[in-house]
Amino acid sequence: MPKLTALHAVRRSLPTPGRHILWLRYHAPYHWPSTMAFLAARCIPGIETCLDGTYHRTLVTAGRHGVLHASPSGNQYLRVCLEGVPARALPGLIARLRRFFDLDADPARITAELSRDPLMARLLQERPGLRVPQGWDACEQAMRTVLGQQVSVAGAMTLAGRLVQRHGVPLRLPAPGLSHVFPALPVLAAAQFVGMGMPRARAATLGTLANALLAEPGLLRRGQVLDELLRNLCQLKGIGPWSAHYLALRQAGAADALPLGDVALIKALRLLEGDDAQLAQRALAWRPWRAYAAQHLWASLGPAGTARR
Structure with a gap:
């Protein structure tokens, strides 16, 4: 083909x-x-x-x-x-x-390389052709990532719904079950996020990241060197290694991004390989496809199994 x-x-x-x-x-x-x-x-x-x-x-x-x-x-x-x-x-x-x-994505290549690891070979057989879904755009994914810091997926979506109701625009055409379009980046860069049911520091990070994207639209562009992208993101107040890796994985398309501190990834690995399994050590065998390995681990927990956005 x-x-x-x-x-x-x-x-x-x-x-x-x-x-x-x-x-x-x-x-x-x-x-x-x-x-x-x-x-x-x-x-x-x-x-x-x-x-x-x-x-x-x-x-x-x-x-x-x-x-x-x-x-x-x-x-x-x-x-x-x-x-x-x-x-x-x-x-x-x-x-x-x-x-x-x-x-x-090229599933044949990803499978050939990840399958060298016995655990990944088993997960690939269970979910052949598993993909890493990406964010719709940089602004939306940035807000999702910050809202998901240290909360469940369901909790993050509740907060995202509040964000949309407060700062989004009503949809201008009929669509059952859909009511708004996501807030525009300039609106979020100028917005206040108090009273939304999250810590002040996280609310401040929403504004910090929105303003960073407004000042540098290519902040999360695809094709960047992963280490440079992570370094630039971690310079922003409120963005640590987990958020930086997650943004790289989910928005910048970094196939080797892996948030090592993700509690759901650690849980999934230990359920599969025992309590002594160490994510950082095991992940060395999954390079340069660690994002796909992470998606397999998250998927192994089921749709509600991930602790983070």
Whole structure:
């Protein structure tokens, strides 16, 4: 199979203006149950829903509000229906969707290299083609990561829902179960986050990170040298190694990022290999695919098993 490009898709525009159907191709296998379970556990109220194997979310593109509905179609395509989206915005959205669902991953290569480790070989057999879902955009993922510091996934989504209700904009087209678009970065950079049910330090970190992204839009861009990215992120007050690695893994697409202090990763490894298993030591065998190894460990705990966002 030839290498897939960032815009590899089949498109059909529907008679209604602003409605399009896309079929995005990927390298099989793809373990869709894990991706859908991951997304379903992390839906921000008002922004996303995940029902009956279909992921729904609001978006803003070319200054217009839109909605997408995505579900796997067979074993080679992701079917995406877009509403309220102008045709000129499709190339950028296709590229974003490919990144969000990690469609350009090479599962054969990842499997060949990770399978050298017996534990990963077993997990890969259980979930062939497991992907590392990415953030929708840098702003949203940055807020998710900070809100998830030292709380459960459910707790983080409760806080994210409050953030959206307070600072988001009501959705301008009808969509059952969806009510808002995520707050814009300039709004969050100027916002106050008091009274949301989180420590003051974490609220301050939301503003710090939003302002850092506003000042440097490429802060979380893909393709950076991992060590440099981690060093730059850890210079921001309130961003420690866990948050830096998680942002690198989930937004910057760093395939070797691994938050070693993540309690859920440590729990998963010890459940699989015993109480004496040491994550830092074991992870040496998973390079340069530690992000995928981490996703397998998180997935082994089930959708509600992760302690962090």
